[in-house]
Amino acid sequence: MDKGYEKEGFVTFKIKISVAIRFRRFCKKMSESQSMALLLMIAFFEENGISPHEAIGPKMQTLESLIKKRINGVIAIMKDIEKNQTKPTVAMMQSLFEQAEPSKKNLILEKELPEEKSKVRFVERLENDDEL
Structure with missing residues (x-):
């Protein structure tokens, strides 16, 4: 039922x-x-x-063209924002950081230790060295 x-x-x-x-x-x-x-x-x-x-075909096509127009409008707005707001702001920030750059200090380097002479710790014993 x-x-x-x-x-x-x-x-x-x-x-x-x-x-x-x-x-x-x-x-x-x-x-x-x-x-x-x-x-x-x-x-x-x-x-x-x-x-x-x-027929449902033309209605779908008109919807598709409308959506494409809206997407193109959004893309144009984003490009305009990038051109007029983002790029100038980035340029201003870069110019500020270039002027306020701190003086470069020498890096602290590891001290060089004088090389120790290689000490021989083990010597091969020869058969004749038994008497030592």
Whole structure:
């Protein structure tokens, strides 16, 4: 049963057999009862403000062109902001930092330690050195 419509009675419509067969196939594909499928179709047309006689193609194309115009407008605004606000501000900040640059101090380097002479810690003993 259709939820919310259990207590309502049925009414018949007179439609052609070929149309009824197509509609029943459509309802099976949608997994809906015939009443609910028809209700969904009516709701779709009313919500989108379109008529079954209208082609939906031109409306989509006009929406697409409108969106492209808006995007181009946003891009133009962003370029204008970059040109008139961001770049001059960056240039001013750079000029301020160049003037206020602190004097360079020598870096503290690691002290160089004098190289120690290599001490020999181990010496190879020869066979004749046993007497030492």
